Amino acid sequence: MTIKGKHVLQAVLALCLSLLFFVSFSNVTTNDQTAYAADNSLQKVKEKGTLVVATSPDYPPYEFQTTKNGNSKIVGMDMSVAKKVAKGLGVKLVVKSMSFDSLLVAIETGKADVAIGGINPTAKRRQSVDFTHIYYSGGQSFLVNKAEKLKYSSRAKLKNQKVGAQTGTLQYDLAKQRIPGVTVKGMDKNTDLVLALKTHKVAAVGMETPTAKAYVENDSSLAMIPSGYKLNKNDVGAAIAAPKGSTALINAMNKSVDQIKKQNLTDGYLKTAGTYMKTNTNNTSMFHYWKYFAKGVEYTMIISAISVVFGVLLGTLLALMRFSHNKLVHAIAVAYIEFVRGTPLMVQVMFVYFGIGIIVNLPALLSGIIAVSLNSGAYVAEIIRGGIDSVAKGQTEASQSLGLNRTDTMRYVVMPQALKNIWPALGNEFISLIKESSIVSIIGVTDLIYQLNIVRADTYRGVMPVFIAMILYFIMTFILTRILNHYEGKMNHAK
Structure with a gap:
């Protein structure tokens, strides 16, 4: 080493x-x-x-x-x-x-x-x-497809089948413990589980009886069967x-x-x-819920826009720290970049909101912005570092021969050329940020993904809200791509 x-x-x-x-x-x-x-x-x-x-x-x-x-x-x-x-x-x-x-x-x-x-x-x-x-x-039941109600008429018939349940719930543990040979498919949202059921990814979904009944009453393609669980009354x-x-x-x-x-x-x-x-x-038309989607787009854009600004500022600082001759400063920058890039954004969001929140009670939106900004900064730092490295060494030597110090060389000679080189990669990071910011929905920030799940739960429609969200994300990223390409073209034609 x-x-x-x-x-x-x-x-x-x-x-x-x-x-x-x-x-x-x-x-x-x-x-x-x-x-x-x-x-x-x-x-x-x-x-x-x-x-x-x-x-x-x-x-x-x-x-x-x-x-x-x-x-x-x-x-x-x-x-x-x-x-x-x-x-x-x-x-x-x-x-x-x-x-x-x-x-x-x-x-x-x-x-x-x-x-x-x-x-x-x-x-x-x-x-x-x-x-x-x-x-x-309310008791426990299984939600099944109505066409398969006879096939899966009891818990015993679910032996060796795939059964869905919300992650971290009693239904998940019960299915895993009391159905022989079962493969339990855990998901965070019941709406996702119902969609998995209707597309035959699972044979049944474990739910509280009132919730299962609500789905059956609002979706004619579904049916429910009793779970047959004998449970401790203190756990039920x-x-x-x-x-x-x-x-x-x-x-x-x-x-x-x-x-x-x-x-x-x-x-x-x-x-x-x-x-x-x-x-x-x-009225389950998507137009009826346009305010939900509009609010989701608004929060997604707010998080992305602010995170881009702070991500670039932090990334630039980290990139310059990596080029520092001070070993401690250099090591701190490398350690930060490697650590952030080596951990999932979801974990970082939860750590900022719940972990740091123990000391400072940060609102969910602010926590999401901080986490996404800190994450983006690490990736932007590597993009900027690569751009600086791509500038020919002779440019630095020529500027030094003209009497420019290290700071002026970086400011007036290296960075302008590096920006032109890194602009496409930086643009990709901005676009990715819009999509990756959706992870903040896990802490209750009402971004587009959060609102999508609310509409799915309210309307009992699994696919259409997802399709609408896809279109909205595409529109946001397409517009941003056109803007970035415009400025990239101006840079390429600049003398």
Whole structure:
């Protein structure tokens, strides 16, 4: 190994150890906060006057979105439960949207006070968070294609078949444990699972009975069969999750939950949810949901535009650091670039939002912009470095012979020529950024992919919303390509 290689390796290892120390420190901080929350969890909620609830609004009739008086709002049985609980606490309800597999992480990292979303209080989950009493038990079912209802009339008939279930749910674990020879296909969204079912990628999809029933009532090509599971009553049903040790808050919420069960209020909540669902399916044309797509395009463009600016600035800085004669500066730049390029953008987005969020409570949109900018900066740095290296060495020597110092040589001689060389690659990075920014939907940023999934959940249409999103992405990237090509042409014709 060369000396330069050793310095790079040492820098990368140092960066990794620093991140591990940060995570360990964060965990200690979180544990301390959790222990402290055992005494003041309820007091904290009452003092700020809000109950922040995390949910994934793509699971009708539990939670989904609808348009009322031109405004989009999250509705469903769980939202009615959350309102009842917030009212019982004497505070205002604030809802945060994100993917289902991020709900428990959100309350563990302080992004939300509680989480609700048809969450089953399994023994495994109880190790990480606390739960209220169960407020509704809907049972378990399988969704199947109506034409195959006789073929898959019971759970036993699903032996050695492919069965779909939402990742991280009780349905996923049950299918894996209790269906012999099964291959479980896990996906983040029920809408994706239903599409997989209708295209025969899976034989059945495990769901809560009310959700399966909602799909059957709104899609004549689907049917449902009973699961036949015999389950522990403490694991079955939906409950509200809160941070571990939030005894005071849990006890206060249980007063409302017990009242909901005693008065059987969930029947009314489900009836109201059904009314909203009928409203959604009265007109499932994509034009009817144009505001959803327009909002998605707006956020996608905002994230991409800001991330491009900061990505270029950071990338330029990192590229210049790589050319520095200072070994430490050079090693830091190399370590950063290699680390960012070696980790998925999804992980980086979640780390910024949930990890750094432990210390600084960053909004989802800002977290997404930061993560995408930091990621883009590493790739832009390599593009710029390659462009600088492509400038003939004689150009630098000639400028030095004219008396230009290193800074002026880079500014007036090398960079103008390098920009012309790197423009096509830089343009590709800008275009990729528009598409890659879609990953921010996992933390609840209402970009185009997020809105696409909402429309799919509301309309029970699997393919058309995807097609519309593809067209919109194409339009955005095509326009940007034309603009970039225009300026590339001007550069090529410039004297």
